[in-house]
Amino acid sequence: MKTSTMKRSYLSETAKKLKPSGIRKFFDLASQMEGVISLGVGEPDFVTPWHVCEASLDSLERGYTGYTSNAGLLELRTEIVKYLQGKFNLTYDAEDEVIVTVGASQAIDVALRAILDSGDEVLVVEPCFVAYSASVSLAGGVPVAVPTSAESEFKLLPEQLEQKITEKTKAIILCFPNNPTGTTMSEQELDNVADIVKKHDLLVLTDEIYAELSYNEEHVSIARFNGMKERTIYISGFSKAFAMTGWRLGYAAGPAEIIQAMLKIHQYTIMCAPTMAQYGALEALKTGMDDVNEMVKSYRQRRNFLVKSFQEIGLDCHLPGGAFYVFPSIKKTGLTSEQFAERLLHEEKVAVVPGNVFGEGGEGHIRCSYATSLSELQEAMNRIGRFTRKYAV
Amino acid sequence: MDNKTVELLEILEKNGRIPIETLAKMLDLKVEEIERKIKTLEEKNIILSYSAVVDWSKAIEDEKVTAVIDVKVTPKRGVGFNEVAERIYRFPEVKAVYLMSGTYDLSVHIEGKTMAQIARFVAEKLSTIDSVISTTTHFMLKKYKHDGVIFEPKKEDKRIVVSP
Numbered sequence: 001m002k003t004s005t006m007k008r009s010y011l012s013e014t015a016k017k018l019k020p021s022g023i024r025k026f027f028d029l030a031s032q033m034e035g036v037i038s039l040g041v042g043e044p045d046f047v048t049p050w051h052v053c054e055a056s057l058d059s060l061e062r063g064y065t066g067y068t069s070n071a072g073l074l075e076l077r078t079e080i081v082k083y084l085q086g087k088f089n090l091t092y093d094a095e096d097e098v099i100v101t102v103g104a105s106q107a108i109d110v111a112l113r114a115i116l117d118s119g120d121e122v123l124v125v126e127p128c129f130v131a132y133s134a135s136v137s138l139a140g141g142v143p144v145a146v147p148t149s150a151e152s153e154f155k156l157l158p159e160q161l162e163q164k165i166t167e168k169t170k171a172i173i174l175c176f177p178n179n180p181t182g183t184t185m186s187e188q189e190l191d192n193v194a195d196i197v198k199k200h201d202l203l204v205l206t207d208e209i210y211a212e213l214s215y216n217e218e219h220v221s222i223a224r225f226n227g228m229k230e231r232t233i234y235i236s237g238f239s240k241a242f243a244m245t246g247w248r249l250g251y252a253a254g255p256a257e258i259i260q261a262m263l264k265i266h267q268y269t270i271m272c273a274p275t276m277a278q279y280g281a282l283e284a285l286k287t288g289m290d291d292v293n294e295m296v297k298s299y300r301q302r303r304n305f306l307v308k309s310f311q312e313i314g315l316d317c318h319l320p321g322g323a324f325y326v327f328p329s330i331k332k333t334g335l336t337s338e339q340f341a342e343r344l345l346h347e348e349k350v351a352v353v354p355g356n357v358f359g360e361g362g363e364g365h366i367r368c369s370y371a372t373s374l375s376e377l378q379e380a381m382n383r384i385g386r387f388t389r390k391y392a393v
Numbered sequence: 394m395d396n397k398t399v400e401l402l403e404i405l406e407k408n409g410r411i412p413i414e415t416l417a418k419m420l421d422l423k424v425e426e427i428e429r430k431i432k433t434l435e436e437k438n439i440i441l442s443y444s445a446v447v448d449w450s451k452a453i454e455d456e457k458v459t460a461v462i463d464v465k466v467t468p469k470r471g472v473g474f475n476e477v478a479e480r481i482y483r484f485p486e487v488k489a490v491y492l493m494s495g496t497y498d499l500s501v502h503i504e505g506k507t508m509a510q511i512a513r514f515v516a517e518k519l520s521t522i523d524s525v526i527s528t529t530t531h532f533m534l535k536k537y538k539h540d541g542v543i544f545e546p547k548k549e550d551k552r553i554v555v556s557p
Contacts, residue, residue, distance in 0.1 A: 027555035040555035130557060179557075297400065301419035308418040351554055378415065 072100025182320020
């Protein structure tokens with residue numbers, strides 16, 4: 001008979017406490033079914049523009065198969081700096097204020113590890129991307145939720161923020177345009193947030209991965225306001241705008257002191273981002289804006305279609321200014337967001353993500369991605385309409 | 394022309410069958426506005442026709458034969474290439490005529506039931522036109538992409554059903 005010699009669990013307390021992503025659970029359910037129309041996908045339905053793929057292939061053919069510098073190809077960092085300057089009026093030095101990472105996700109992780117000591121609190125504006133709180137915990141910090149509400153279209157209000165600030169608060173994570181709500185913040189609204197951040201001497205991690213997908217007005221970064229550059233870590237990547245999710249390529253820009261600290265962690269753990277992906281990204285930045293504009297146009301049309309269709313079937317749905325998600329309220333059905341999503345999947349084979357997985361304030365809503373063909377959206381809305389009629393909406 | 398009208402044209406060029414109600418939602422306009430815009434575009438001959446791109450090789454057993462003919466012509470004083478182009482495009486089997494730069498002048502696209510039928514058209518109709526100096530006929534063997542439409546698109550969505 002085999003007897004285990006293990007007398008204890010080898011898992012760290014952190015790993016044990018980490019909750020699995022609510023999205024994952026729903027993915028497992030949906031992936032077992034056939035014929036599902038999915039509005040649950042958080043990535044573009046476009047494939048990476050061919051000239052970007054070709055640039056990457058070309059780099060392999062020319063033998064660029066080794067490491068790049070830890071911070072990423074200087075040529076790419078220089079192009080990122082030009083892009084941030086031209087597009088969002090942000091000024092950085094390619095030499096020591098930018099690093100190229102393995103997706104925006106790694107940039108977030110490294111940034112948090114660079115700034116947090118055990119017990120530091122980080123404000124997380126919810127509903128938000130599922131990884132923020134977990135990344136804070138993994139870096140030894142304590143995530144503190146700042147819930148936003150549908151009444152204010154999920155915008156971050158200064159008073160909501162101020163209420164959660166304590167002596168331990170070190171940073172705040174922002175994400176606008178937002179995943180899952182699609183909410184954007186105007187220049188004035190962001191300026192108000194910036195004032196509070198400065199007043200309490202906080203750092204900001206701003207995840208602006210969806211910045212290119214802004215439909216109503218020009219995207220504004222919080223890093224742009226007076227006195228904000230030195231306290232902001234700007235994070236973005238190529239996944240959403242250039243349809244390059246699988247390439248895992250992102251970047252962070254910020255004050256040299258923080259970026260150099262991030263670079264140390266990055267070089268000990270990742271070494272550098274994949275070289276061929278960096279060459280693809282370089283091509284994307286240099287000549288890919290026409291592709292972006294075409295995709296944005298298509299997303300905007302589908303967003304309009306989806307919001308109006310939700311309103312037509314009687315569900316409240318604000319018009320999101322960015323990203324590729326709508327976040328309608330399903331409260332009228334009397335179901336929780338999990339019940340709604342599960343029943344919709346079983347009864348009509350439409351996959352959506354329940355809003356509660358994105359944190360406080362997400363309950364009563366579902367996230368629907370419109371990064372799906374128009375014909376699929378039309379069919380999905382027919383099915384959702386049929387489904388909600390059963391619940392007397 | 395305003396941006397929304399251009400956008401409307403772009404959508405219709407890709408898919409002329411999208412219901413008016415859907416177009417209205419996509420462009421954030423009223424149904425009546427879309428109807429009015431489309432009517433105006435048709436009246437101004439900006440929208441010329443609505444057609445389907447058909448993969449005939451799947452629809453019928455007797456395949457259609459398509460040929461592209463390079464035609465060299467002598468342009469006539471005063472009317473240039475237009476007169477001869479006009480004579481050519483009136484034939485019903487001619488699907489498209491383009492004036493080209495380079496080694497020949499007109500590119501004539503024709504469709505027929507058999508290669509013999511196309512050969513007869515070239516020999517009896519096209520070559521006998523006064524201004525036509527020479528023709529070179531290329532038969533199309535397979536259509537991969539036509540009018541921006543890929544004929545055998547790989548439809549598989551490689552994305553996972555639910556993702557962050």
